[in-house]
Amino acid sequence: MLPRLTTPAKIQQFLDEEIAYNREPDGATCYSPQTVLRKRVAHCMEGALLGAMALRNLGYSPLLVDLEAVRDSDHVLAVYRVEGNWGAVAKSDYAGLRSRQPVYASIRELAMSYFEHYYNPAGEKTLRAYSRPVNLSRFDRSLEWMTTTDEVWDIPAYLCGIQHTRILARPMERKLARMDRRLYQAGRVGGVMEPLFEWPPAASIRTVSRRRPR
Numbered sequence: 001m002l003p004r005l006t007t008p009a010k011i012q013q014f015l016d017e018e019i020a021y022n023r024e025p026d027g028a029t030c031y032s033p034q035t036v037l038r039k040r041v042a043h044c045m046e047g048a049l050l051g052a053m054a055l056r057n058l059g060y061s062p063l064l065v066d067l068e069a070v071r072d073s074d075h076v077l078a079v080y081r082v083e084g085n086w087g088a089v090a091k092s093d094y095a096g097l098r099s100r101q102p103v104y105a106s107i108r109e110l111a112m113s114y115f116e117h118y119y120n121p122a123g124e125k126t127l128r129a130y131s132r133p134v135n136l137s138r139f140d141r142s143l144e145w146m147t148t149t150d151e152v153w154d155i156p157a158y159l160c161g162i163q164h165t166r167i168l169a170r171p172m173e174r175k176l177a178r179m180d181r182r183l184y185q186a187g188r189v190g191g192v193m194e195p196l197f198e199w200p201p202a203a204s205i206r207t208v209s210r211r212r213p214r
């Protein structure tokens with residue numbers, strides 16, 4: 001199933017074109033890569049696990065990075081290095097939260113490349129922190145995460161529990177502008193989960209749900 005995925009770009013294309021977005025309620029599933037391949041669906045966590053396994057098949061370490069948000073859901077990346085620079089593959093219902101080329105000198109630079117594209121339905125820019133890369137080889141024996149068909153909840157639990165590095169000071173947060181309409185719409189191109197696009201009134205910022213699919 002995976003031998004033809006011979007580059008990170010082909011891995012991303014596979015996630016985009018052959019794996020549908022998992023429409024189960026947020027937090028309802030954490031499929032292993034084998035289950036993703038069987039069901040052909042994945043949300044961001046599940047897509048990142050498949051991406052990490054595919055990258056491992058190419059000789060990269062199976063690394064995940066968690067992006068942490070406020071009034072929003074986290075997003076998970078499968079990251080890799082080429083000549084010292086970081087790139088990523090990712091599954092997302094938001095166009096701007098998918099892959100990145102390996103041109104970023106640090107994990108912070110890579111994480112910051114997602115900032116302008118990371119927003120909730122009320123148009124708030126919500127990215128606030130990122131984790132260090134976590135090597136999934138630590139779960140090889142305990143979970144057999146690449147071959148099991150069981151759900152692998154221990155991995156997101158670990159990602160959420162480790163220290164994250166903040167990217168904004170509090171005064172900076174208070175000065176953030178909402179998304180402009182054009183970039184908001186661009187980010188929803190190809191999205192399948194609601195809301196697709198309905199520009200909300202400013203008051204809706206106070207009531208937006210904290211959790212929804214990425």
